Amino acid sequence: MSDLAIKTVNLTKRYSGLWSKQAVEAVKNLNLEVYRGEIFGFLGPNGAGKTTTIKVLLGIIYPTEGEAYVLGQPAGDPKNHYRISYLPENPYFYDFMTGREILTFYAKLFGIAEPERSKRVNELLDRVGLSRAADQTLRTYSKGMLQRIGLAQCLINDPELLILDEPTAGLDPIAHIDIRDMILDLRNQGKTLFISSHQLSDVERVCDRVAILNKGVMVQLGRIEELLAGGHVEVIADKVPDNALEPIHQLGGKVSLHDGRLIVEQPDNGSVDRVIDIVRAAGGHIISVKPYRRSLEDLFVETIQGGKNA
Amino acid sequence: MKRNLNKLWVAIVVLFLVQAGLQVRIFPIWVRDYAPKQTAPVGLSPDQLLAAVAGFREFLAAILWVRADSFFDSGNYDAVLPMLRLVTWLDPHNLDVYSTGAWHMGYNFTDESQRSDRRYIPLALKFLEEGIQNNPAVWDLYFEMGWMYYHKIQDPVNAVPWMQIANEYPNMIPARRHMLAHTLFKAGRFDDAVDHWAKLFLDAEKDRGKDWESSNLYDVRQKNLEDTILDLLRRYGPNPETQPPIDLGFDATVKVVRPRVLLVEGKLGIPTIGARVTVILRDKGKTLRYSPKALKTFTLEVDPKLTYMQDSLAVREEKFRREIDMSKDPKMYPFKAEEYEVEFIFEPRYASPNIQDRIGSDGVGMYDARYLEEVREKPDPVDVPEYAKISDALRREVENPTRETSYYRVRKVITLTRADILMLGKRGE
């Protein structure tokens, strides 16, 4: 169990409707396993149950059925929270405090005493690039600055597990990259990151494994490479005589002509070599061979729409 | 975790019982020292009620009392009564309201001829009783009660216990202590009066040279002590001036001259000027009981069906005569009963010193063949509040009075019917 950062066993959360007769099952029989040291992506459309699951992990709400464990301990045990941290979506803090004051506040909640406390606060402010604005009130902060304070408060206790809800939402592209780098950096330090996000490109770039939640049920789970396997290879060639087109077409790929160039989108199943052979045998000239993975977006849309039709 | 939870539930139950116990202990002290008045208020609007509850009670009481003052000024005496009720409800420790209110009820309700409506006196006594119950540990209202008996009702015997209680309080105004001596004297307890003057005199002697006030007090008390002793010697000593008794030849008649207008006249054989005869007209058999116990609870209204008139007639050249007009105050003299008594009284206790020199302070020097009476009386028992600061001996004495005093007076009663007074049957009314 100790190599699992997060584990849920048949986790179910049911909200009984007061006015409606039907109960709503926000999360159904979720069996989730997040390994230590990995970056785990938690995806799903709005209302899928992602926030509910996170709330259970943090002890903000309690399971109706099933169990949840964080770092081997039952979820919600405050003592466990020394080792984890949480960045909420659209974080909202006491806006009368300054950046420095809010971090100091959180540091006090961990029982970090002076002089260590000031030291750490200053380090964190530096790390997220808010040293200059540290003594302005949070009310004056932009969304990006608030997000960075959010990250800073995530790192006060040097946690083993970070739970991040939409860490890059609303940030400019440079900030995006900063955050992504930070996440990778943290993983290299041996930390586990559990990220819930709609920014599929970011998720695709940093996550090791992902899960997709739909209507409270986990419908996809696995390593990125595996889930996104089965893309296609794009072969561009020119000077290909017309009689070579038919055999290429028969290999199953999409064939099109553009400006005298042949563009073949061939499924990545080993038949690309045959295409190249045919082109070269026909006297054509290979310009480029580019593998295209399936995008996470594709997977997502397929899964959800499939779910809709199921 | 389960065990901790159970411990918390136990803690809640325990704390609940502790707070309940504390509350039970706090309540009686709160009632005595800090509460607003017991009875539900009449005539307060909801927002006034709220303001009263929210800690503005005393302030509201002060404001209302000022309003009452303006009613006094404009002569709107009826409006003052509900104010008394409100103000004492808000602030039952406001002594001024109780003493002023009692004075108001006792003295200010009069008819066109300035005769007091004596039906208000039991109300005033009840009001003072309430004030005493709310403020048992200060002397002020005991004194006011005593004063009401002594001065308004002219009943010194019942004034004595109250004055005695007031006197037990160390912070009583020194000059007011003299009233106990005067009261005792008028009640016929001459030795006790002298004893009290002597005690006051000795007290004053201690602080004599301190300031003007102290030496003034000393002088006054010395003079009173001397005068009292001299008066007693003159009247009761060897060769008393009160013997032989003087024959009063007392008599009185009543004639109805107009509806509700009586002509009373009579004779009283006292040669010294200044004698006064009291005349009372009341529903037959219904005498006013001057006691705080007369009413069960304090009300603002007198019995509208009760008729009671009291007046004081001057005796000139051994004769008295007065026309008493009760037609102008129908509210005060409703004349609902079938029969009435007209009572004439002359008694020595409140007569001027010259007169008392001749007939004695208790009437030993006067005589009448037909109407002389000896009145023997003890004070009514007094309910002393638990927290009054008096000695056990005094408490026993006032709760169960044993001391009887007596005096002589002349009294004549004449009966009239309603028809007589209203002159019904004459002139076709």
Added chain:
Amino acid sequence: MNATLAIAGATFGEAVRKRILMVILLVALLIILISPAFEPFAGGRGARTLILGFGFGVVQLAGTFIAIILCTSMIPTEIERRTIYTILSKPVQRYQFVLGKFVGAVGTLGFMYLMMGIVLMIASRMALGEFDPDILRGLIMFFFQSSLLAAVVLFFSTFVSPLVNYFLSGGVFLLGNLLSSFLESIQRDPEVTPLTRVPVQLLTVILPNFANFNVQNPIMNPEQVLTDPTAYTVQTLAYAVVYIALLLIASMLIFNQREM
């Protein structure tokens, strides 16, 4: 303890920046300061009743409003704005959160009472030329009254919405002020049956009794002789502490179960 105090500090910081509370405080201070101007209306008892009676009334009213306004929204706002999520994701026990909120509220009340108390004492010193230490007792009692009210409001806030809480707490405060008087008038009246009397007696020991803390009467009638004021003060303050502890524990128990 650290966490509780940190939360208390944050609560205090937020409270003293809450505009409406500052407005109430300012208005109260102003009224107390200009109250000597109303002297002609007070008549015989004059300056003493005016400044102190009115002043105490204002202090108590302000304290009541502040306690209610501050505490109805303390916890619900944190839940609504989700600031509570970042706090509960730290090693903070739920009870520490409740306790910290309460301590912060009491600190705020203490600050308000301190301001009002200073002004009241200055006003009374200026107008009456003396400083009566009994004024301090009256202020402290009212402070505890407001703290008890704050605990009541906090307790309700763990399971009802702020709007409902306003009415609930206001109602409990009103009832708790009137019950003692009502019980007393019942006890005086021999015609009241036990059927009516007993429920009222029960209510008096169940509900928080706010009237106990109104000790300003003797300050305005100084010739009064009190029955052992020290014992009364000690018992009433103990009552406040016990009842507050009761409410806090109950609040913590309820909040522990609360899902957000």
